[in-house]
Amino acid sequence: MELVSFDWWLFCMRWLHILCGVMWIGHLWYFNFTQTPTVPKIPTELRPAVTKFILPEALFWFRWGAMGTIIFGLILAWMNGYLGSAIKLGIGDHSAHNTTIGLGMWLGTIMWFNVWFIIWPNQKKNIGLVQATPDEVRKAARLAGLTSRVNTLLSIPMLYCMAGVHFY
């Protein structure tokens, strides 16, 4: 395979899409499987180590992982020639492949929206980047946490569609 062939670029986009996706979903699952259940068990005086140091750094890689995943994913779908068909879930095209990847893409897009427009704005209040009253911080943390759980839920069928598309 020559270095500059179309197939190589196609693979390159898939590789970058997967790298960013692991960065994103890895952090999502870290938050939901490790951090959220463990923080309440940490003595109060030690919790700022998580909320002031680990959380801001993890949120950086989390949200930019999400951004890279959707950008490289859209380029990949466009290069594969099924972007338009997948957006309309393959309806009218009699393509189970495009229906499957389209459902995965829509689930991923909802998750990306949740990251950038619900989780991150609310986490900014939680980590002190945006001024807020203690009551606002409590509400913001709750909303960010629940939305993160929704994304964990959606990640299961999303990954079925992404990884299982070749069965269709």
Next chain:
Amino acid sequence: MKNPLDSLNQTIGLGVVLTIVVILLIHAIA
């Protein structure tokens, strides 16, 4: 009633249920 999203196990359970719905949807659409 407690929010099922407060439980990690129930979140995963709902994720599996939604996956089955997605599989049925693929077969219904395509």
